[in-house]
Every structure is written in C-alpha cells, then in structure tokens.
Amino acid sequence: MNARTLAPRLWLALLTALFPPLTALAGEGPFIILQSTTSTQNSGLYEAILPQFTATTGIEVRVVAVGTGQALRNARNCDGDVVIVHARAAEEAFVAAGYGLERHNLMYNDFVIVGPGDDPAGVAGAGSAAEALRAIARARAPFASRGDDSGTHKKEMALWAAAGLDPLAASGAWYRETGSGMGATLNAAVGMRAYALTDRATWISFANKDDFRILFEGDPALFNQYGIIMANPANCPDVKAEAARRFIGWMLSEAGQRAIAAYRMGGQQLFYPNAEEQGQDH
Amino acid sequence: MPELRVLPLHPPVHPHPQGALLRARGLVIRRGGNTLLGGLSFELPASGITAMLGPNGAGKSLLLRALAGLLTPDEGEVALHPDIRGAVALVPQSPVLLRRSVRGNLLHALAIAGVPRRMRSGRLAELLVMADLTRCAERPARALSGGEQQRLAIVRALARQPRLLLLDEPTASLDPRSTAAIEALTRKVVAAGCKVVFVTHDWAQAERLADEVIFLHRGRIAEVTPARRFFRAPASEAARAYRNGGLLL
C-alpha cells in the first residue's frame, strides 16, 4: 500500500478520534475536591474506600494529592472542600485562623525510619527516634529529607529538634533535602543509599525498596495522626458545604471507619481509624 | 514551433487608452547613497512590444519593478493611464511558482484576480492552450523545464488581464527551441491586446520582436527609438558603443 492511499485515511481516522467535543472531558454529577497528602494517595487508600462513599451518596470525591502544607494553603485559597492531612499543629492553626471548620481525628499510623539493609549508622539498635537520628548524624550517613513543608517534613524537623540537632547545617553534605513528595524522596533515598523518615503506609505500598527495610519503629514520638477538616464556608462561600459535610460524616461514621480499617496491602493494615478519640483534642 | 491559434483574452481586455499607456516622469531611485536610476522620463505607447536594452547594471530590472509598482521611486512618479490602474503584470527572470500543479498555479492566480468560480475552468483552459501547457496541467509546476516554467509564469500573469506585461529577461539561459516558444507566446499576448515590455541582452531577439527600443545606460535613458531605426543605427553613443562591444565578442 503506498502513501497516497494510506495517508488520507489515517489522517481522517486520527482527526475523528482526537477532537470529540470538549464537553465530553469533564465528569458530570456532584463532586467535592479533597486536598490531601501524597502519603494517603500513594498508599492506594482512596482508590479503595472512596468508591464506597460515592456508591452510597452519588457524590464523587476528587483527590488532589500534595504535601500537607500545600494542601492547607490550597484549601485556604478555597480550592478544596475538605482536607485530610497529618500535621496537628498546622491543622489547628488552620482552623483557628477561620479557614477550616472543626477538625476531627480520622485515623493514624506511624512513621518509621528506613535505610539500607546493612544499616551503616547502626540505627537498628537505637532506643528512641532521637537516638536513631543522632546515630545517623554521628555517622554522617546520608539522610533524605522531604524538605517540602509536608506533614512528614514537619514531623522530621520536630524529631531533629528533640534530638538537639540542626541537620540544616549539614544540608548538601550528608543531609539532603529533595523538596519532593514521599515517594520521590524514597526513590532518591534508595538511589543515594540514604536513610529517610516515612509514614508506614507509603513504605508498605512502595515498590522500589531494593534492600531497604524498616530500621527503627515503635517510639511513641513517631505517632502519625491524620485529621479531616472541612473548609470554612464563611471564608469560602463556594464550598460545597452539604456534600463536604456528608463526606466527613461518612468518613467518621462506622461505615467509613470500617472501610479504612479494612484496607490492606500485602496483608498489612495501613491506617487505623480513631474517629472516636475526639474528646482528648478539644 | 508550430504556429498556435491566437486566442483573445476573454473577456476583452481594457480598451486602448488615448495617448500613452504609461508615463514616467523624473524617476529617481537611490540605494545606500548610490543613484541607481537618475531621473528617467519616458512614455510607453498603448500597443506593441517595447524592448529594454542596456548593459548589466544599467537599471533595467529596477525600472521594471518600479513600473510594476513593486518599489516606490525616491523622486518622480509613474503615472498609468487611468484605464489600466492596477493592471500591470511582471514576470521576473526566475519566476516563483507555487508548490502546486500547473493547474493549481493558474487556478490560484485566477482566484486572486477575482475571476468568478464558474468562469475559472474556461479561463484555465484558455491559458493552458495559450502557453501550450495543456498536456502538463497536472504536473507539479516546479518539475517543469525552465522554458515551460517561464511560459506558465507568463500566462499566470495574464490571469488578471493586465494591460501591460513586463518580462524581465524571459529567455535568459533557455535553449533556442524554448526561446522560440516564449517569443511565440509573447506575440500571442500582444495580439490579444496586451502591451509588452521585455528586458533582454539578446539583440537578435529584440530585433525579431520589438516595435520600439528603450536603451538604458547607467541609470539613465540613452534613447527611445522605433526598433527598425534603432537596429539600423542607434542614435545614442552608449547604444552604439554597446552594440560594437557586443559585436566584438
């Protein structure tokens, strides 16, 4: 077949395939925007539980996954109806400033310190998270930090402070700030054979582990609480308040909490619902 | 070259105006401090063929482009007869053809000339016959021989029914057979009622075609003379010197 007979047909097929009306692009039906963290998205949690909510309410939940800091900033700009993040102090400041309505505990898991299997800094034997970080600093072993104002990053900075260390002094040397999401930072850590602080859910679902493993876990200081907040309609009149309320209500309800608890990867539970523990915070 | 039927340009061309077709008065063109045309004044008669002769650098091509309105003189003016305003066509030495077929080139020119769609195929056929290009109508224009390209360019220029056709060395670098075809076409154009001015270095050709000669020398008009008299004995010193120099070669 020569070009003369083939080209026009190919061209026509291409054109008709490629330019359907623009209206076909947008999904229909009610939806809300959920500003959330990369850790929750990377773990696959939303893909597992959100269809259940949509099936019962008809409300679609569109997840935008960014760091905690950016998620809160986006919601402050009225670009989200609900936020699910994990940085307690920042969340409370967000609510106090009038950008969000009530904050609820949603679920938790914990942070872990991962590193190369041969553990050159000897983190595995540490008695606390602070001690583990001190061991890394002492060995000047590479450490990959998020460096992006995310919930994980805030937690990491708090841990360094608790250990009495300022890693930024070694920035660019053994302390390396990726300025990226959790997954990208883990990829970088594996590539540089660096230690990293990560939430357990992201770690379990992360597929590029190489010989990396969890070297330190279990310190109560590594507790990772996720909160859920609705954007304040007083600040953002366009907030889909009704749908957002139903979503938060469902997430905190028996059904939502059971769905969170039921999500597993490789047989491991990634998130532990704790909506009932509200009183202690307010 | 078989003699081809002379077709009138249809619809009929502009009526012959009274007096001169075109008047140039005090034309001056300067470029970068050099005066290339130094105050030319002349008239073109309404019919026939005028040959423009002169050595290289005399300003012949420049003058043609000024007459075609492609460049504005620094001084003086080219006044067309009111009847022919906007209908001067120019075919340069190396015609620029569209990257289309012969037919595509002509139809495009007819469209630009404002020929109504239903009349285009008729005009197209006329122009193809006139240029003896009917057999090549579907060929890519840029794949034609030099002579064929020149003929195509000439009839394409006729699309807007010009009253004056300017040809810049139409047969330069063509073989005798192609040259004869161009000359035949030129005669047909004139027979159809269009005035032709052509630049050439080929005195024999000028003698064969021209009714009148304009001899240009160093940006000035050396003489404007009826052809028969010019080729017998040029009036100007410059033309005589040039002819003698040419004959010596």
Place this chain on the structure above:
Amino acid sequence: MSEGFAQAFRMIAGLDRELFEIILLSIRVSFTAVLLALLVALPFAAVLAVGRFPGRRGLIVLVNAMMGLPPVVVGLALYLLFSRSGPLGVLELLYTPTAMIIAQMVLVIPIVTAISRQVIADMHAEYDEMLRTLGASRIQMLGTVLWEARSALMTVALAGLGRALSEVGAVMIVGGNINHVTRVMTTAVALETSRGNLGLALALGLILLVLSLLVNTAVALLRSEWREAAHA
C-alpha cells in the same frame, strides 16, 4: 521492573479501562491545546513575520524567550489565576481538563509562534513580489503563504504537540492529577514513579512514545503526499 512491564502489557492487552481513559484524556487535552494554540499562534506569527510596526523586534525576542518558559511556572501562574480565591476563580476551571488545555496552550503558543514566524517569513520573502504582481490582497497573500508552508508548519505543530504531550509540571498543578478526571499519561507516570512502580511508570512512558510515533507517522505520510504534489 519486569513485573511493571508485564503489568503494563496485561493492561494494554486487556484493554484496561483506566489506562485507556488516561491515554484518551492525554490525547484530547494535548491535541485540543495544540489546535487552539495554532489558531492563536499562526495569525500572530504571520503578523510578526510580515507586519511592520513599532515594537515588532521586541515582541519577537519576547516570544523566542518565552519558549523557555518552565511548565511549573506556567502551572503556578495559572493556579493563582484560576484558584477560587483568584481573579478568575468564578469560572471554576481549576482541577478541570479545560485548565490543563489552557496551561498547555500557554506553553505551546510561544514555540509554535517563534518557529512558524521564521517559516512564514522565509516563505513570504519568496512569494511576496510574485503575489503582489498577481494582485493579491494582504489576506490572500497570507493565506497563500500559510498554505504553501503547510508542510513545514505541520512540523512546527508536531513540535508543539511534543511539548504538550510530554509536559507534566503545569498539568499537575492546575489539573491536580485527579483519578478519572484530570489524570493524564505524564502525571500518571509521576504518580507511579512516586509509588515506586518504576517498571509500570516506564511502560506508561513507552505508550506515550508509541502514541507520539503514530502521530508523527501519520503526519509524515501526509507530508510525503504533499511533497509529491509539489515536486513530483
């Protein structure tokens, strides 16, 4: 790694709905963006190529410089514009394919304008006197030049399409990489990379490459046909 490729192959072979949704959205967004960008850029390029007006040179330099515009910066600027608290917030375009199309248009317009200006300028230099002696109006002249340059302009459009299809920074910010809504090939690659599914990410990248190959092949066939018509 090979597991990821195997997974990608299963997804293609099994006509995985989600995968095709993502591919289709990529195609729709980028092709629409390039088409609309051409509608803006070609007349603009023609004016820059042919027009003579004060500030023209400055504009050309500006357009050429804009080719280097980082997608993330475009994404950020459009985010601020389309944010519900931004000046165009009422349009509710943030996190929609429309916003992604606009972002890609902004990225494609400079590259298409800059290169086609050069193409048109060269073609115009060749045809200007000829068309003037044929009595062409300015519009007719531009129309002829654009049509005659179509083969080269098609290559320019392909360069624009390449920029649109491969771009990730801007569509990530204004689209949000929302599953089933604004997830395209590049943001899916970014997501799978961050999940550590490097094989799958790479396989998605290969699909993007195949897509690009198909488009380029179609255009090459079309151009060869045009060339045949022009030069035998």
